[in-house]
Amino acid sequence: MDPGGAEEPAPGRIEAARRRLAHRDGERLLAEVERGGDPRPARDTKRMLTYAVAVLVHATTLVLLVLGVLLPIVAWGTVFGPVLGGLFLAMAWVLRPRLGALPKNAPVLERASAPALFALIDEIAAVAGTTGVDAVVIDGQSNASVTTYGLRQRRVLHLGLGLWEVLAPRQRVALLGHELGHYAHGDTRRGVVVGSALRSLWVWYYLLAPSRRPGPGSVVVNSLMFLPRWGVYGVLALLDHLSVGAAQRAEYLADRTAARAGSSAAAVELMDRLLIGDSVDAELRRQAVVANTRVGRPVPRAELEAGLWANLAAHVRGIPEREYERLRQVSALRGHSVDATHPPTHLRRQRVCNDEQYLGLVHLDHDRDATIGDELAEARRELAREALRDTTR
Numbered sequence: 001m002d003p004g005g006a007e008e009p010a011p012g013r014i015e016a017a018r019r020r021l022a023h024r025d026g027e028r029l030l031a032e033v034e035r036g037g038d039p040r041p042a043r044d045t046k047r048m049l050t051y052a053v054a055v056l057v058h059a060t061t062l063v064l065l066v067l068g069v070l071l072p073i074v075a076w077g078t079v080f081g082p083v084l085g086g087l088f089l090a091m092a093w094v095l096r097p098r099l100g101a102l103p104k105n106a107p108v109l110e111r112a113s114a115p116a117l118f119a120l121i122d123e124i125a126a127v128a129g130t131t132g133v134d135a136v137v138i139d140g141q142s143n144a145s146v147t148t149y150g151l152r153q154r155r156v157l158h159l160g161l162g163l164w165e166v167l168a169p170r171q172r173v174a175l176l177g178h179e180l181g182h183y184a185h186g187d188t189r190r191g192v193v194v195g196s197a198l199r200s201l202w203v204w205y206y207l208l209a210p211s212r213r214p215g216p217g218s219v220v221v222n223s224l225m226f227l228p229r230w231g232v233y234g235v236l237a238l239l240d241h242l243s244v245g246a247a248q249r250a251e252y253l254a255d256r257t258a259a260r261a262g263s264s265a266a267a268v269e270l271m272d273r274l275l276i277g278d279s280v281d282a283e284l285r286r287q288a289v290v291a292n293t294r295v296g297r298p299v300p301r302a303e304l305e306a307g308l309w310a311n312l313a314a315h316v317r318g319i320p321e322r323e324y325e326r327l328r329q330v331s332a333l334r335g336h337s338v339d340a341t342h343p344p345t346h347l348r349r350q351r352v353c354n355d356e357q358y359l360g361l362v363h364l365d366h367d368r369d370a371t372i373g374d375e376l377a378e379a380r381r382e383l384a385r386e387a388l389r390d391t392t393r
Helices: 013-034 045-074 080-094 115-128 169-184 192-207 216-262 264-275 277-293 301-317 321-334 345-354 366-375 377-390
Strands: 135-139 144-149 154-160
Touching: 045 080, 045 192, 045 216, 115 135, 115 169, 115 216, 115 366, 135 377, 144 169, 154 169, 169 216, 169 264, 169 366, 192 216, 216 264, 216 345, 264 277, 264 321, 264 345, 277 301, 277 377, 301 377, 321 345, 366 377
Parallel strands: 135 154
Antiparallel strands: 144 154
């Protein structure tokens, strides 16, 4: 059932700690929910401490900024004042909260260019009890996510064609329901305060990482950075520990929104597709290699680009049910999860199966799905060209 030698690579220290917390809290929260507990995020002590630690992180950056401005003034006429002031300003700039931005190297859809897609998103958002998004970013990954960007914290949906193209219409509705559910259910890690604090801490940890270059200079630098590095690691681990429970709750609630929007059956089918994410990415690369190396009758480039996604979808449709059953059992054995902050996939699946069964409030018929496909056509061609180019480098 579980093929030997297919173990996931060993995660790093932070990633491993996150996975342990995610698995432990995922099982605990599932038990609470199935006993009739309320999975909604509560304004409890842990939630307040999460915000307190996040504010402390941002306050540290603010202190660096203030020191960078005041030191040259207070110590005017000395050497160390301007030097230290410039150093603190540089640190404050590097450690500033990242508010996000739309990518410049990926297709971005707005309401005017994709009215049918945005109408579907708005309909599903109403089911979730929230509003839609301001932009949709298309990429080639086997994934999807939501976030915010800019000072006004506009909403953006990141939609991976590697996942979207292999889903049936009702599974696409469930996918959008899950992602939009994150806006409705108070996931603190996606908020501007906690989310940007986590990103800042990752930057600190990266900058303080020990140099691997041999030599006496690197030994001295690594020694000086030892305590700050472990201090940052401690704060990062603390913030992870405090916020992971809210993230787990948000995932379970987003799964319920997926079921309400697309149906319980569609939400379960969507989780099965998540189990083959790595396989889908590998198959996309294989299809691109085959398209670039085929011999015989020349095929127009446009036909190759269109066929890439069609062949990928056909490959996934050909996966037998017994393979999904094997993957579900392997998932339960290994504790597969989408990432280190998600509950194990088999627990999420169990939750949807044991929850109230929904028939789906949003229907995506063939004509509407085809219209959305037309709106995605240019992005589909652009990403297919990129995938084909990557295999020739």
